[in-house]
Amino acid sequence: MxxxxxxxxxxxxxxxxxxxxxxxxxxxxxxxxxxxxxxxxxxxxxxxxxxxxxxxxxxxxxxxxxxxxxxxxxxISDRQAPELAYGHYSARELIEARPFIEIPAAGWAALRRTPEQMARLMQLCDSMERQEDALKWVRLDSDFHFLIAEAAQNAVFARIVTDSRDALMRQSELVNLMADRRVTSNDEHRRIAEAISAGSEDEARAAMREHLDEVEQAMTWIIGQAPRGA
Known part of the structure; x- marks a missing residue:
């Protein structure tokens, strides 16, 4: 040091x-x-x-x-853990589960969101794009994904996202710190929100799929990253 x-x-x-x-x-x-x-x-x-x-x-x-x-x-260790964990959930578990929850939720949100939810979603995009503080950004990111699950008008989606919220925030914080994805994430979030605003189920699902694919790639790199100079 x-x-x-x-x-x-x-x-x-x-x-x-x-x-x-x-x-x-x-x-x-x-x-x-x-x-x-x-x-x-x-x-x-x-x-x-x-x-x-x-x-x-x-x-x-x-x-x-x-x-x-x-x-x-x-x-406690001089080697990165082979499987990262955030409390009750591992990185692998989140990567495997999120597409089955958040992609359909985005599609349903495009069809079911209220005007108030849509306005809040756009406000969150604006706030994330202005936010410089990493932890405050992570909280806004969490609010964004939870609001989409809520706008899907499906209590199961909302409950699952709520239950995994702390783990998702810790993953988001790590990805942004190690893979420097915050600006790119902002663009991806904006595309998701615009597709939901347009009422396009297919486009909303595609935008969320693209976002989660990018997160998975970043996490795969972080999990497999060797020490510098190795």
Missing amino acids: THKSPVSRKNAAETVFEDLRGAILAGQLPVGTRLPSEAKLAERYGVSRPIIREAMRSLQTLGLTRSRSGSGSFV
């Missing part, structure tokens, strides 16, 4: 994450090491504590660190 000068807000979490991840994978921070506190890391990198928190959450998602209540965060 090297000393860093202050970094730009746009790439701050990615810079902190990559530096800590690289140090762990290279053995510079051995298994069992207690990482510095959020406050000390924020001072070292010249960034805010929320930026440090974002990077630390992604390290935990990769299975490299674990937070122990009252004790701090510790390095």
